[in-house]
Amino acid sequence: MSTIQIQPLSFETFQKYGDFVQLDKVNPDKYQRIGQPPVEFYPDLALQNLGSSILGVSLCRVFPRDFKIEFTEHHNTTEEGMLPLDGDVLIHVGASAEKSEDMKVEIFEVPKLTFVRLKIGVWHHAAYAKGDQPVNMLILLAERTYHNDCEVENYHFSFGKKC
Numbered sequence: 001m002s003t004i005q006i007q008p009l010s011f012e013t014f015q016k017y018g019d020f021v022q023l024d025k026v027n028p029d030k031y032q033r034i035g036q037p038p039v040e041f042y043p044d045l046a047l048q049n050l051g052s053s054i055l056g057v058s059l060c061r062v063f064p065r066d067f068k069i070e071f072t073e074h075h076n077t078t079e080e081g082m083l084p085l086d087g088d089v090l091i092h093v094g095a096s097a098e099k100s101e102d103m104k105v106e107i108f109e110v111p112k113l114t115f116v117r118l119k120i121g122v123w124h125h126a127a128y129a130k131g132d133q134p135v136n137m138l139i140l141l142a143e144r145t146y147h148n149d150c151e152v153e154n155y156h157f158s159f160g161k162k163c
Contacts, residue, residue, distance in 0.1 A: 004105060004107050005107075006090060006109055007107065007108050008108070008109055009108050009110060009116075013106075013108075014108060016119075017093045017118060017119060017122045018079065018116060018117040018119045019046065019116075019117050020046070020110070020114055021045045021114070023045075023083075023114065023115060024113045028040070031045060046115055046117050047117075048079045048080075048081050048117050048140060049078065049079045049120065050078050050079070050141070050142040051077035051078040051120075051142055052077075052142035052143060054142065055140060055141075055143070056140070056141050056142060056143040056145065057138065057139075057140060058138075058140075058141065059136060059138060059139065060126060060139050061135070061137070062089065062127050062134065062135050063129060064131065064132050064133070064134070065128065065129070067090065067128055067159045068157070068159075069092050069105065069125065069155050069156070069157040069158075069159070070155070071125050071152055071153065071154060071155060072092070072103070072124065072152070072153055072155040073123070073125055073150050074096065074121050074122060074123050074124070074150075075145055075149045075150060076120065076121065076149055076151070077142075077149050078141060078145050078149055079117055079120055080118045080124070080140070080141050081116065081117050081118075081138075081139070081140035082110075082118070082127065082139055082140075083114070083137065083138040083140075084110055084112045084113070084136075085136045085138060086112060087112050087131060087133060087134075087135035088112055088130040089112075089127035089128060089129060089135050089137065090107055090109055090110070090127065090128040090130055091108055091110055091116070091124060091127045091128075092106070092107050092123075092124060092125065092157075092159075093122055094123035094124075095122065096119070096120070096121030096122060096123070097123070107159055123155075
């Protein structure tokens with residue numbers, strides 16, 4: 001079994017795959033704010049290229065499991081957004097390459113309430129729950145991406161046991 005160091009998210013290490021915003025850390029010192037309490041609005045915290053005019057809002061529930069990558073996927077015309085709602089997760093990513101076997105895997109820890117935007121072509125698949133409870137993930141994709149813009153390949157790689 002290969003060992004890969006799990007990395008915390010940082011803008012420097014993650015920028016080749018996309019970007020992220022920690023929603024529980026949004027404040028007027030760092031982001032544009034419209035309005036004052038009792039209603040504040042923080043527009044355009046992250047921008048996502050959908051390649052389509054219709055946004056699909058989906059839920060992916062990930063359960064604790066061994067940290068084995070069995071599949072990886074990428075999208076050719078849309079970016080993907082993911083937001084762990086009630087727990088921390090681990091995600092695998094690989095830079096866009098013609099074949100998954102050319103991919104160098106990196107693993108990132110994504111804290112709950114951190115919205116991650118994956119660029120077009122970035123290899124990835126379902127997140128891994130960190131801990132012993134399932135984690136609900138909000139997934140934002142162009143409508144029906146999973147049907148018409150999702151190349152899935154077998155990819156066998158282990159990076160440890162459940163936390």
